[in-house]
Amino acid sequence: xxxxxxxxxxxxxxxxxxxxxxxxxxxxxxxxxxxxxxxxxxxxxxxxxxxxxxxxxxxxxxxxxxxxxxxxxxxxxxxxxxxxxxxxxxxxxxxxxxxxxxxxxxxxxxxxxxxxxxxxxxxxxxxxxxxxxxxxxxxxxxxxxxxxxxxxxxxxxxxxxxxxxxxxxxxxxxxxxxxxxxxxxxxxxxxxxxxxxxxxxxxxxxxxxxxxxxxxxxxxxxxxxxxxxxxxxxxxxxxxxxxxxxxxxxxxxxxxxxxxxxx
Amino acid sequence: xxxxxxxxxxxxxxxxxxxxxxxxxxxxxxxxxxxxxxxxxxxxxxxxxxxxxxxxxxxxxxxxxxxxxxxxxxxxxxxxxxxxxxxxxxxxxxxxxxxxxxxxxxxxxxxxxxxxxxxxxxxxxxxxxxxxxxxxxxxxxxxxx
Amino acid sequence: xxxxxxxxxxxxxxxxxxxxxxxxxxxxxxxxxxxxxxxxxxxxxxxxxxxxxxxxxxxxxxxxxxxxxxxxxxxxxxxxxxxxxxxxxxxxxxxxxxxxxxxx
Numbered sequence: 001x002x003x004x005x006x007x008x009x010x011x012x013x014x015x016x017x018x019x020x021x022x023x024x025x026x027x028x029x030x031x032x033x034x035x036x037x038x039x040x041x042x043x044x045x046x047x048x049x050x051x052x053x054x055x056x057x058x059x060x061x062x063x064x065x066x067x068x069x070x071x072x073x074x075x076x077x078x079x080x081x082x083x084x085x086x087x088x089x090x091x092x093x094x095x096x097x098x099x100x101x102x103x104x105x106x107x108x109x110x111x112x113x114x115x116x117x118x119x120x121x122x123x124x125x126x127x128x129x130x131x132x133x134x135x136x137x138x139x140x141x142x143x144x145x146x147x148x149x150x151x152x153x154x155x156x157x158x159x160x161x162x163x164x165x166x167x168x169x170x171x172x173x174x175x176x177x178x179x180x181x182x183x184x185x186x187x188x189x190x191x192x193x194x195x196x197x198x199x200x201x202x203x204x205x206x207x208x209x210x211x212x213x214x215x216x217x218x219x220x221x222x223x224x225x226x227x228x229x230x231x232x233x234x235x236x237x238x239x240x241x242x243x244x245x246x247x248x249x250x251x252x253x254x255x256x257x258x259x260x261x262x263x
Numbered sequence: 264x265x266x267x268x269x270x271x272x273x274x275x276x277x278x279x280x281x282x283x284x285x286x287x288x289x290x291x292x293x294x295x296x297x298x299x300x301x302x303x304x305x306x307x308x309x310x311x312x313x314x315x316x317x318x319x320x321x322x323x324x325x326x327x328x329x330x331x332x333x334x335x336x337x338x339x340x341x342x343x344x345x346x347x348x349x350x351x352x353x354x355x356x357x358x359x360x361x362x363x364x365x366x367x368x369x370x371x372x373x374x375x376x377x378x379x380x381x382x383x384x385x386x387x388x389x390x391x392x393x394x395x396x397x398x399x400x401x402x403x404x405x406x407x408x
Numbered sequence: 409x410x411x412x413x414x415x416x417x418x419x420x421x422x423x424x425x426x427x428x429x430x431x432x433x434x435x436x437x438x439x440x441x442x443x444x445x446x447x448x449x450x451x452x453x454x455x456x457x458x459x460x461x462x463x464x465x466x467x468x469x470x471x472x473x474x475x476x477x478x479x480x481x482x483x484x485x486x487x488x489x490x491x492x493x494x495x496x497x498x499x500x501x502x503x504x505x506x507x508x509x510x511x512x
Contacts, residue, residue: 021324028322031332035373035479037430040413119434119476185326185402209330212476263326287467289454289500294471330475349473353439357473364485365465366458367424371481375437375473 025185029261036261038130038207041122041214045131048124054104063099065092065132066144072135077256080153080245081144089144089153091244092132093125093218094236112235115218122214129205129216130259137258141201143248150245153238157246160239161192166230172243174228186263194250201251203260210263217244287361294356299348299383302356306346308385314339314393317386321397325376328401334371337386337393342368344387351380376401414507418493425487425511427458429495430479437472452500453478459494460484487511 052059065075066083080091086098100111117123122130144150164171173192175181181188189196205216221240225233233240293305303309320334335345345368347358352375362368368386376399383396416429431453438450450472458466466482484493489511496506 024322024324025326028325028332031320031322031334032330032373035332035371035428035430035481037432037477037479040415040430040432040477043413043415210327212329287455287469289469294469334481352473354471354473356471358468358470361467363463363465363467365460365463367483367485369481369483370468371479372470373475373479375435375475 032209033261036207038259038261041127041207042131042134042259045127048127049131054100054106056103056105058104060099060103062103065095072132074136074139076133076136077139077141079143080241080248082147082149089149089241089245091217091236091241092129093216094241096125096128097236115235117213119212126205126214126216130214133205133259136256139256141248141251141254141256143245145249153242153245154249157242160243161246166228168229170228172224191247192250197247197251198254201248202254202257206260206262208262215262294354296356297354299350299355302348308392311385311392311394314386314395317384317393317395319382319384319395319397321382321399324400324402326402328376330373331376331399332371332373333382335369335384337368339386339388339393342386342388345370346385348383349374349376349380350383351378352376414505416495416507416509418509418511420487420511423486425484425491427482427484427493428479429507430477431497432477433499435472435474435476435478450500453497454500455498457496458482461492
């Protein structure tokens, strides 16, 4: 059989590729997951969680991620949610920055100085995220949906998903809006539909094999907007949190699988 | 696969200052060979018979050539070594595992492949060589993650 | 580069011990260019040793074609509680690291 090069891949018809291909890719993903280095980064994240830092020289272990100070079980699965002390809806990453500033006494500039890491050198936030998310394994995804600000965040996220912006007039839905689409060999899940959102949201944050990086949802939002040719969103902004809220709410009920592995 | 009772892992990581002693020296000549044939010649391997008892478990399609999982097991009696070659890699010889008393002829590893090619595995047993191969297609992904 | 974390899991199967070890290592092929266009020099693990209760049971030589942050699975004959398993590596810079675990 010939090499499955760029051109040949296109010849695989524009519709969703055949069952055999899907099955083999699934087998690939499973074998890779069995030996993923993601676990190593969870260990590093745990160390950072416990490390005293900042002018106040305290660790993050008293940080309340929504389930109580220092409680990690189910914390990730129940985010984003409203936090009274900040009077806003926050996702995991925004909340971690909040704790770094308020509990460790670090400045926001210091806390967000290095947001996204490089190969084998994840950022502090990425390591903390992958560790904390791992503590929600098996817990059903249930972001906050009762507080008025939580509902507003969800609605904003939903509107943003379909809102066209930027130089190319793209919305999330431009790529993630119709079934059966893919970019090269990468399937594009229709994330506003629960059955597609669930398996996807149940595996973030993740270890990205192709770049040996730990990637988080804040990174994903940032990178999607970059690919959409828009200005860079602020880290942990209302926009990004709203989108993450919408996505996790759409995936509501899915048991969190733990940090995943992406291509 | 059998249901495996999970055993505890109390792992202790330590850096060794001294170099590891009594190692099989890294075969620079064989690892620098640019074709599978040259690599096999460097290893002193002539003929190898195809063997059904030499199993390669690997996906036919890899989403990413940077990490291609390959599992190899040999049911050939007396297997003492497993050798892995990636046919179209710039330096095809990728690994050699020498099994001593106490280890089963089994290994799973992740390798880098730049393009669709055959994975060729050789087993050494009783002074003879056997081989098996499988093609793995390397695909190009999209921009997402 | 200092050796990063390693992790090993050893679980008893029927008649064998399944060992999975994760290592942190860039496994640079020497063919890659960094962001500035400079070639990143070769830096990869060349030797692996697996010991069971102090005795070498597996010796491996690997190339730069093994993936970054290598993960290996091995199987050791038999196996019982209290068995001490050690996996160590040596790279082309002469750096090394090891990890030890006891099958419980």
